[in-house]
Amino acid sequence: MGVDRQGRIGVVERRAFQSKYLPVLEDVRLSLRPQTLPLIHSVYVYGSVAGGRAVVGRSDLDLTLVLSGPPSDLDRSAIEGIRTKLEAAHPIVTKVDFDIGLLQDVLSDKVGLAWRYWLKHHCRCIAGQDLAEDIPLFRPSRALAMAVNGDFAEVLQRYHDALTRPQTEAASRRLVREASRKLIRSTNLLRTETDTDWPETLEDYLTRFQRLYPTQGGELRYFYDQALTPDASADSFALRLQLFSGWLARAALKCAG
Numbered sequence: 069m070g071v072d073r074q075g076r077i078g079v080v081e082r083r084a085f086q087s088k089y090l091p092v093l094e095d096v097r098l099s100l101r102p103q104t105l106p107l108i109h110s111v112y113v114y115g116s117v118a119g120g121r122a123v124v125g126r127s128d129l130d131l132t133l134v135l136s137g138p139p140s141d142l143d144r145s146a147i148e149g150i151r152t153k154l155e156a157a158h159p160i161v162t163k164v165d166f167d168i169g170l171l172q173d174v175l176s177d178k179v180g181l182a183w184r185y186w187l188k189h190h191c192r193c194i195a196g197q198d199l200a201e202d203i204p205l206f207r208p209s210r211a212l213a214m215a216v217n218g219d220f221a222e223v224l225q226r227y228h229d230a231l232t233r234p235q236t237e238a239a240s241r242r243l244v245r246e247a248s249r250k251l252i253r254s255t256n257l258l259r260t261e262t263d264t265d266w267p268e269t270l271e272d273y274l275t276r277f278q279r280l281y282p283t284q285g286g287e288l289r290y291f292y293d294q295a296l297t298p299d300a301s302a303d304s305f306a307l308r309l310q311l312f313s314g315w316l317a318r319a320a321l322k323c324a325g
Contacts, residue, residue: 077185077208078268079189081119085117089129089160089161092129092158092160095154096194097111099153100133101196102195107135107136107139108134108135108195108196109135110133110196110197111131111132111194111195112132112133112187112192112194112200113132113192114130115127115130118190118191118192127161127162128161128162128163129154129161131165131167132166132169133147133167135168135171137172182216184199184203185215188200189205210259210263210324213257216253220254225310227243227250231303240298240302243302244300244305248292251309251316255273255276258319258320258323260323270296274292284312287312291309
């Protein structure tokens with residue numbers, strides 16, 4: 069991605085999917101297509117599988133589901149059943165994750181900015197009508213950064229709270245990894261309206277942050293390492309997460325003026 073010569077944020081490259089992941093993607097198409105489950109409007113893949121960077125046995129399969137209306141309890145149960153079935157049938161992926169949104173929210177002027185950015189720049193449609201086709205490319209802005217990660221304080225607090233409760237080692241590692249990635253991406257809030265850059269990879273975020281805040285660079289490097297290889301104890305990580313999240317909130321307020 070990054071930014072093109074016209075100052076627009078790039079999109080995930082439409083390269084051929086890795087051959088080893090074609091069976092699970094086809095299973096997703098068949099299981100979640102609107103003809104099979106009418107509530108489904110469209111299905112998108114994002115992350116390492118979408119970008120052709122997935123590693124067998126290490127990468128999750130990340131999917132965004134856009135629903136045509138609010139799901140009933142029965143609908144939720146059916147969708148979760150499909151998720152667990154996909155996960156069990158395809159050990160090539162470590163986990164199958166569904167991010168679920170509503171069509172009305174994607175189209176909303178008030179709350180749809182983050183959804184439209186997400187679908188246009190990070191997702192590839194694999195079933196249903198591709199909403200991204202009618203969405204124009206976005207340009208870097210603080211408003212967009214806020215729409216995407218303005219919820220970081222609440223999200224990171226939930227990760228903190230989960231890590232202070234008993235967890236299996238595998239669950240703890242996953243929470244550490246996910247929290248680290250959310251925190252790193254949330255540093256994009258540290259920008260003004262005159263900033264024209266837009267980080268793409270976790271390394272991009274780290275490099276940008278270390279340039280702007282060199283005295284805090286070592287701390288973000290810790291979270292970068294945990295995002296790649298989560299091995300910190302839950303207690304120590306939760307404490308550092310809480311402290312850095314507080315610092316980030318204060319720094320973001322200063323950037324907002």
